[in-house]
Amino acid sequence: MGQIIYSWGHKRRYNDFPTYFRNLFSERVQKVSVDAGFTCPNRDGSKGVGGCTYCNNKTFKPTYCNLENSVTNQVEKGIEFFAKKYKSMRFLAYFQAYTNTYAPLADLKTLYEEALQHPKIDGLVISTRPDAVNAELLDYLAELSKKVYVMVEFGLESHLDRTLESINRGHTFAESVWALQETAKRGINNCAHMILGLPGESRDELLEQARAISQLPVKNLKLHQLQIHKQTLLEKQFAEHPERFTLYTAEEYIDLVVDYLELLHPDIIVERFISQAPIDMLIAPKWGLKNFEFVAKVEKRLKERDTWQGRLYE
Structure with missing residues (x-):
């Protein structure tokens, strides 16, 4: 008896991003991070100050991304770094750091068109917030997407307004819904980018989020576990009230991810399950697992x- 081919067209038990991307492009494609010097509306005072309680942008910014480098230079340095491997x-x-439509x-x-000038750049991935896009910008990106690949990545983080307020996001879930629809x-x-394990959210609520x-x-969907980074408000809150936090073990989180996947629409492409902060910036949880190791564990548990994915979707 042969393996099942699922509705997304292959034998893996979830609709994974690498397979989708390999089918979309004829060769290997890599994202090159660019820091264009943006801030956020919950940092500059328009919506709030201090930023999100969990945020330390240094945890995901490559060393070649700094504001002394132009967009062109950052793109060239990033390409040079990866071209050595393949x-x-x-x-x-x-465009990754902070709010890249602000x-x-x-x-x-x-800025976007400067990046696209490089002959090896085939498109843009723009990380932003659902309250930092408007119809005019989206109309422009729609025209651009007819010529090159364009992905707009929205930090939703939670579907619960009480959580969004407590982590100082400065937007509501209704704004997230609008941005995705538009x-x-x-x-x-x-x-959609979601964090699993934010303070005050129960396991049942996280599964309701999948629905x-x-x-x-x-x-596309990006999930990652709550991580407590140094030099954040969350670090202070964790030190003062650790009882308010549910920090999953790796095994507990694997089971949560599998339960989440079962409820998830089978058409949604899953880009990742975890995030990895540099160990010297991470307070907890310290799993010591690389992304590919975690994916293998999820696939083993699914089997x-x-x-x-989608077995219990209605």
Whole structure:
């Protein structure tokens, strides 16, 4: 008896991003991070100050990303770094740090189009917030996406407004729904970014989140475990009230991810399950697992339980 081919067209038990991307592009594609010097509306006072309670941008910014380097220089340094590993490769410019749509449209066009000038850049991935896009910007990105690959990655983080307020996000879940709907109806690729394990959220609520996300026009999904980073408000809150936090062990989180996947719409492409902060910036949890090791454990657990993404989706 052969293996099942699932609705997403292959034998893996979830709709994984690497397979999708290999089918979309004819060769290996790598994101190259760019720091264009943005801030956030919950940092500069327009929505709040201090930023999100969990945020320390140093945890995911490569060393070549610094504001002394132009967009062009950062793209070139990133390509140079990855080109040493693989001979044949194309690249996407990943505007990653802070809110990368938080500027006048004319300025955004200049930055995005500077990145696209590089002959090896085939598109853009733009990380932002759901309350930092508008119709004019999305119309521009819709036109751009007819020529190159464009992905807008929205930090939703939670589906619960009480959580969004407690972590100082400065937007509501209704704004997240609007942003996903507006990108989808224009044919722009979107990605929802969620954190599992934020203070005050129960396991049942996290599984309800999977149901909520499945009702939305989400193309890609990024999950990651709550991590407590140094030099954040969350570090202080954890030190003062550790009882308010549920820090999953790796095994507990694997089971949570599998339960989440069972409820998730089978058409949603899952880009990742965990995030890895540099160990010297991480307070907890310290699992010591690389991304590929965690993926292997999730796939093993899916097989052990003979289950798959969307098995319980209704």
